[in-house]
Amino acid sequence: MSAEQVLFWVFAVATVVAAGGVILARNPIACAMSLVATFFFLAGIYVLLWAHTIAAVQVLVYAGAIMVLFLFVLMLMSLSDQGPVMTFSAWRIAGVVAVVTVLAALVLVFRRLPAQESLAWSGDAARLGDFGTIKHLGAVMYTQWLFPFEAVSLLLLVAIVGAVVVAKARV
């Protein structure tokens, strides 16, 4: 087993266990903490995928900013956790069956993908050195992805206005 294989299985199992905590824990705070853990382990997986920049952003934005928002809201609400954690009704059970079917289908599809023992392009040293670095991503983002970048700036403006409008006490 190579280091990548060991780390993959460690992070993969940890990610799934933490995600299980999100969907199973009774206390919403425990769910939120499990979600933080999921994000961290996923960042580890991203590093294995040579996506160092995205891994850093994942920790900063997801595990940092977004989760802090979630925790703030949880504390504002001081929820009492009574009653069952989950509900089951006929259409929900049908939904669960559909989800399991989707998962089985996806796993079948992925297992049939042509196996690539070695990544064909990874002998290319120049490309490998550049791959996933912030320099490379920045260069591509500000030359080729201009329009999505501007659209995101519009999105952030809309989100600010929307959040302020909705969170106002009374209109």
Add this chain to the structure above:
Amino acid sequence: MNIPHLTFQDLLPVAPAGVLVVGAIVLLLSEVFLSTAQRTYQAVIGTLTALLAGAVAMNNAFEPARAALQGYVVLDPFSQWMTVLVCLGTALASLLSAGFLNHRNAERGEFYALILFSAAGMSLLAMSAEFITLFINLEVLSISTYALTAFLRRGPRPAEAGFKYFILGAFSASLLLYGAALLYGATGSTRFLDVGLALPQAFAQQPGLVYAGFGLVLAGFAFKVAAVPFHMWTPDVYEGAPTPVTALMSAGVKAAAVVALVRTFLFLVKGLSPEVPFIAFSALALLSMVGGNLLALPQRNVKRMLAYSSIAHAGYLLLGVAALFAPATAKGSDAVGLFTATPLLGSMPNVAASVYKGLLFYLLGYTVTALGAFGTIAALERREDETRSNTWDLERFAGLAQRKPGWAAAMAAFMLSLGGVPPTVGFLGKLYLFGAAVDAGLLGLAVAGVLASVAGVYVYLRVVVYMYMRPAPADAPAPFRHWTTEVALIASAVAVVALGVLPGPVTEWFSRAGMVFGS
């Protein structure tokens, strides 16, 4: 480093959205610097901005179809005409909001700004030609609509509707993204042009991956256009949102989503066997047409009834989409079935142009009609009703013809147009759309659509019967009057009848929409 070479031509397609965003920012600033007690001027700014953006889009609509901004957006008549329709709906919605908000002391610049932002999102969504761009623009549209839905804080309904819309929207967006990720894996790109080029080979190598991506993207879109069986909570959202916002959602959001769906799948079906998308869209269309009309039947709540009716109308639009993807070489062509295309003249004619015309004209009709119908409902709402359950009951309309003949006549026109009764624009829209479907050989599906819409006529006629044949209850509320509401209702009523009698140059303009980029 290759610095992109952008010219003015590249900015042309996004110009209408730019106008809308500038208008929204002006409105936001007006709230800071001009906050007077009387804020009707904000609605006027909103309306004028929308009309200006519509004029810019109309100017663009005569440009030849081409990709712009490095292939992330396209400029074609279809998307630009859709922007015109969206701007028309936005202008009417912001006029309707003035009276509605004024009555509730809730007029704020942010509300109109969010309406303009959502219109900008719709316009950008209609022209997006890359998955991430599409997703971002979809979120611009959705986030402003979530906020608009939860804008009023009267009673529990608006927050509940906003929450349900949010969960549904975020869920469908993640389905769409996961599908996009799988398609990226199969083709190596997220730009529709490149995806379309790479798909035939990818499909040959990894059909499972392509089908999984296709299915997930389709499910994401189906939630957005509220097609049965992806419609749960849609009626709750439409019922709980402020009525002018419901009008905008039922017309504008749906229109933009349908255009984005057509644009996406024009590229996604390359290389796939043609029966798959055809059967998928036909099934969605059939379920939505039949389901929407049947679910509307038992509703006494007129606003909720119109919510189900908008699901049915999504079904008619999907019928047009299915016609677009009808397999060119139909096998077993003798049989007329629900999911078969039967060529009428031996060979399949090129129906794309008439389908686009039908879709656009249908959406034009639905925009003016739905805005008018929801506008009338909004005017009949009382401020005190917001926590009651009978706010939008049919009884509200009883005897409206004696009390307010003008309002009743306008509402009757809207109802007949929704039902597709001549001489209204709704009839003409159905005629074009169903005609295009029949030309494409979708006989069985078109017959099912006609039957479903006949069942739907009962629902709409019931409102007319209540207005004209039932005595008014003693405590019947008079419509709330505000000059902006009246202008909007008169404009949409005139449009419903005038376009139904004399479509004039509009159909000829829409015929140019046959030029869709990449088709």
Add this chain to the structure above:
Amino acid sequence: MSHTVPTANYLILAAVLFCMGMLGVLLRRNALVVFMCIELMLNAANLTFLAFARERGDSIGHLSAFFIIAVAAAEAAVGLAIVIAVFRSRGTVNIEEIQSMKH
């Protein structure tokens, strides 16, 4: 490089995460937890983009993931504001109790 973990493993992990997220959305009663499960689904999409990006050696997948994270942050701001509005008007965020409109 023969010891590289195959892309399929990463993809299956993403599929498992995605489906766990969907299950949570379907079954959980707490609105905030439902929202967290949607974040799980978005992360699964990100992981898929990144896995394919490594296999193909191009940066489209990385940029997609980057933009998805930005959008998720915007969505979280508005979504949480809406959850607060629901809590203010009802004192609960239990989805079963957020049913004032009849079907």
